[in-house]
Amino acid sequence: MDTETLYLPEDIIQEILSYLPVKTLLRFRCVSKSWYCLIGSNRFIKTHLLKSKTHLPRHERWQNIFMSNSKNPNLLFKRCPHDDLIPIDDPINHHLIRGSKFVGHINGLVCIRNLPALFFLWNPATRISIQLTKPDCELECIVKSGFGWDPQSDAYKVFAVLSKKKIRVSKIYSSKTNAWKTVEQHGSLDLVDVDGEFSNGRIHWLLRNGWIETFDLRSEVFGRIELPTKQMVGDHIWLKSWTQCDLCVVYYDSDKKMREVWLILLELGEKQSWFELELDMRACLPYFKSKPCYCIESLMPPVSHKIT
Template identity: 30%
Template sequence: MGLFRTFYSNSFHGMNLIFTPISDDSILPNEIITDILLMLPTKSLLKCMCVSKSWHQLISSPHFVKTHLKLNRNNHSVLFSDINGKFKFCSINYLFNKQQQVTQELLHMDPPTLLAFVVGSVNGLICLCNRAGQMFIWNPTISKSKELLNSKCGTSIYIKYGFGYDELHDDYKAIYVDYSYHNDNDDVSKTRNVVNVYSLRADSWTTVDDQLHGIYLVNHYGKFVNGKVYWVASTGLHSLKLNNIISFDVADETWGSLELPICREVDSIFKLGVVGSDLSLLYACHDLTCDVWILKDCGVWTKLFTINYPRNAGLYMLAPPIFTFSMHLQRSEIGDILLSLPGYIMIFDGSTKKFEHTPDVKGPNPPEIYAESIVNPLMISGSGS
């Protein structure tokens, strides 16, 4: 095995690693080598895996992967899909800089399938589904993907999706809910639902009928927060009159419900989403203001703040609740706010909560904010070596 000394800058992100041979009498203890490697960003770790077989085994080990993930949760990128069904990405920090041409920073990325949409992401893994009903779990950072064999996805327009992490069993699960009519008629009272759950670790699907009898999920893609996937629910298959919030516990595969924080006003529309790592609701009104609510750990809804959005963004802010949102709070003294909606991103001043600028990145699907990681879906499913 070759022995190397690693030189790195004080700023870990974006560093260039240089490996040079070292003598036997200057070998570092394994504990120190592990601690150094854990401090490196994901892209640098990929280079380190090529140094030696022992380093590859260390960095690929489940314990190292989990520890590195916990230490690097704030290293986020944003994934965009263009009109050609291809993907591009950039660091989330570029989007906050209004002086920077973001389009110049967008990098091309080859997905495992074209014309796919993002179901959700967690721990650097992104769940994709294409128009043919194929589903994939993909880590774009390490270019590894796993196709979900025997996918249960159909062609119904009333399909709802979800993706989450089962921390109890260290497993990733995709959820697919299909509403269909009995006897191919349009009698809503005779609809039934089929809930399909895929386990990455077992590499298999389970199916349960009518677990949501009389409950109709509204948003196409559930939002994963703290072990559960959430949807807003209505009183009918074609209704957008929201009733409550429905959750799916990824670990024990049970369903639950939450009340909405307040009764919405007549002229307001709200969307389900996440703010950082908290479940959130966005109440948008026609007076160009929007209230941001988050669900605390104790299960209590709290109004976080109110933002002022521009008139030309009303089309996106007042869109139906079938769409969700993501909000990222920049970790800096300024504390600017990034709001991601389907096909649109807005940046707000952290202190005044007023609109600042819109990055010049748009696409047909919602941008996906994800944390870079070295989690390999093939290793979890037993398909990798």
Template identity: 25%
Template structure:
């Protein structure tokens, strides 16, 4: 057999999908070593993130007598299903978080937290769910781009008889075996069970301001594990903040303003926190608006951008349409149904996804 330089093999394998690479690990020890190498995994991931290969991940939760099943399905830009993967876990009320570099975190109120990679069909359960009487309020999953490590943050309390201020926040670094306490800034009062939004190495929450009336956005740097307050757009002063929520679109934090009752709720504004031109350390808010000509949008939420960033995927109900997913073109202001045959129920989570070889070392 002719000799093929290792560098050529490396660049050839970078162009293959995850499913093929998972099979090719069985060819010989050299290919197994190359494909499982952290540098190759990271390079393959970055190439997939910049390629024109739009994918969604749908997750469906079903409950049995003694267990819960979560099914993951990948969807391409044409609405065609790709790989699917199901996990069967202890019965609980679970929440699935958005995909992060191909990994998905989901958690239950009883404290169980799982991380899985649907592409390579692997899953781990994190330690630390044995605190009796403790209730898991929310959980976040994100990536530290400086150290190339994944972290999970959780907020919990000791149940209905807890003392004031007894809620606590802990963080877990994948690859370690224990949780560490996080002391959060006393300016922030976390409001409910909404998990933080992860975007570009930070967690974000909408919080009440303990020092005065009103609301603010709290950010948590996943790398150095510090909190900061993010000023919202000045034009939102005086608006009804309970009508706001946070999301992630195209890698940017999105502040979603649904406070348009005077316009029949036919509008939502998306404020994207982007790097300022010429200064990567400075952020600025950029506004995009979604306006329906006749129907309210308050039962929908933006979940993803297409690869070019010109269309927003809305998940939810729009009166007069039986589609659960609709594309909105930011340039033309038009709506288009996104039909997926596998959808038989409106109750699912959907978000942008990239398949990766990321290993689970929880």
């Protein structure tokens, strides 16, 4: 019996592949040289990332990497929405120490800091990680840091303020150049948390005086946002951003019970306004009562545009 070989157009193949999970795509690189080049291409990686953010239901988009009540990794992995915790089997384990801290995450990449001043960029989905070169200065104490993405230059950036006694130096790393450069200002150091939260192209730190300090990764300029209510001062509030497009302020009372959750909105002209979330809306956001690290699955490489 005669058989007829059917061929799918190249654009149809790319469309089908762009909906597949990362683990499957990593295996499919072995199908052919053309598939290997396609899956590792910058264009395909960005297409796949966009669909990962928008195609799945909101509660299935997030991968809970570490279950911990702090930003200190404890080597336990949880795949939301399941409850089973399993040890992490990843090369990053060789770099994690008791003092390791999560700095932030964006587009599937996670930034980890080891004391005194050693940073790593890690993609949990592809198990690829790199150790950043140390900032070119003799200071080693990190007193302020943050991680985010500059959409204009399409670069992932790490900001750090290094200090020794009264000497302070601000540095910023770019994945485009794979190097650090000096920034003139360091902003306030009266912080609730050393590590800032990334949202809408800016890193945000909660200050103890009732303000939020911002650092624009494109212009490298500091700014400030006033908190929604005056009573939000002290250790009973914290910032959280899950989608990198929203920034929440969570406020607890003296009994550590959640009292208010506010979401900052950007209007035309980049004017900020606050919106208080009702109880039913809070349920749409994952895990308010803890500070685990969330990261969407992606093929995004820490520096190179090719998967190795």
